[in-house]
Amino acid sequence: MEHSGPIEVTGTDAAGPHTQLAITMGFTAFGKKARTFDLEAMFEQTRRTAVERSRKTLEAREKEAEMNRENHFKKLVEDVEPAPYSSKPSSRDTSSRDGEDSSDSSDDEFFGPPLPPKTVGGPVCTGDEDILGPLPLPLGEGEEEEDDDDDSEDEGEEENPVLRIPDSHEITLKHGTKTVSALALDPSGAHLVTGGYDYGVNFWDFAGMDASLKPFRSLQPCECHQIKTLQYSNTGDMILVISGSSQAKVIDRDGLEVMECIKGDQYIVDMANTKGHTAMLHTGSWHPRIRGEFMTCSNDATVRLWEVENPKKQKSVFKPRTMQGKKVIPTTCTYSRDGNLVAAACQNGSIQIWDRNLTVHPKFHYKQAHDPGTDTSCVVFSYDGNVLASRGGDNTLKLWDVRQFNKLLFSASGLPTLFPMTDCCFSPDDKLIVTGTSVQRGRGNGKLVFFERRTLQRVYETDVTDASVVRCLWHPKLNQIMVGTGNGLAKVYYDPDKSQRGAKLCVVKTQQKAKQAESLTRGYIITPHALPMFREPQQRSTRKQLERDRLDPLKSHKPEPPVAGPGRGGRVGAHGGTLSSYIVKNIALDKTDDRNPREAILRHAKAAEENPYWVSPAYSKTQPKNVFAQVESDDEDWKHEPESKKRKI
Structure with a gap:
């Protein structure tokens, strides 16, 4: 409701008994006429005050903007031709600080929304603009300027995806001396697993x-089989291990075995009727959505789906076939991003894609994707699920559109590969494709090559090492690139500004030196039920105990060296000083008597015959002449035997 004039508030009539009541109770204005308020005058006064404060704020901002322009111009002049400036603050600086303080105070008292910074002041044209370039417009707050810079950088990176590649820094992890043929990162990016031709897996x-960059665990899960593929599950608690054997294994984060697939019967013709693989494995992959399900492909010309809870039999079997219906060996396999499709590349150069629930006929079949007789080492789906890279x-490196699979999108050649597990991957923003190249030993460096997805043009490449680049992995959460090489190294590329955690956590830590114990300390034995006089005081610090031992003359006494010779000062020599050591040295270990023992016995035979002492004197009276038993031949014994005991010829 609007009021066009002054409002008068009236109280109780002053006449009558109210006057006496006001005097008695002490009310001075009881019954008098109330004050009048002119609302229009009050609104006008408030508006003028707000306008005045806004004008002061604008003036302060103009002064601050002018000072920013002058300081920026001075900085540019110093860069071109440095000139000495006084270190003392000038009056202009003081006024600018005062202006800032006044602007801060005025902002606190300001009513209503402030004017935008663009209306504060326009660009100032100077004569040096052609040389130094246009001066940037200073803003009221530094955060807004930084936001604009970030937006411009983001726009530049969107236009040029090469700027998003995190390769400014690198660390090298020493896996071993042989090829690093498998790499895996858990979904959080905290743990890295490497496997190689040396049968080992490092965590x-x-x-x-x-900064020493050493693994915290090493093991050989598949004994004497080369590790071909390692992959973390979608929950990060299990690792799929594919080796050169016919049985895949699943281990946990600590390296303990969770399950091992059963081996099939190799004498069964139809591989769908056996419970497992019967030949060497090539690769494997976890299902992206279902926990505990994974797939494997093998030289027995099958692709099998497994469940961790049921290691005694596979879940389903896919049998790749040629156009003539003959079996063909799959060399690699993978799931689509949603897990509904199963893709496999075969030795005849074809790529076959099945519906996960229909195992008989493939949904897509491109018969000459690559040259027949070559091993397609990797197939991977893009993050949007529409493009397949092989x-x-x-x-070669080729792109296929899953929606129109009968047509090749793009192809890139000149990418030599010497390993059956050389892979490729998409960048987290789905704009780049990364793969590695192989080289002969001593004939150059292996490279990491980046292609643009829209046109598959080579936009960037970097030298990794003087060996082949076998594995590459671009983690979407860390924004870091892991590379496995042919000389036993695993490299991690990152950017301090664009990457998160990962390698940035370990490079800042100093290498811990091994702590050398000054002396051997006796362990603390806890005896809770012992008497107080026999209890040992609890050791709170080993260092303090060592300091106390150094002050004790008995514990710090240097042990005397062993006695050399027969002994002195009541001490026994180290060897030969006691009776037992003397006997051992002079009798038991005496090897001077080298006579033949038979000759040593027979030397007493003549004396025993001439002077008998033990046996002959007992028979000298009763049997002076020795009578010996006559030994007959076997033929004579056979003649005197009875007829019943004669041999039958």
């Missing part, structure tokens, strides 16, 4: 490592 913890053994 790396980025948060627990220091890395062929014919030194």
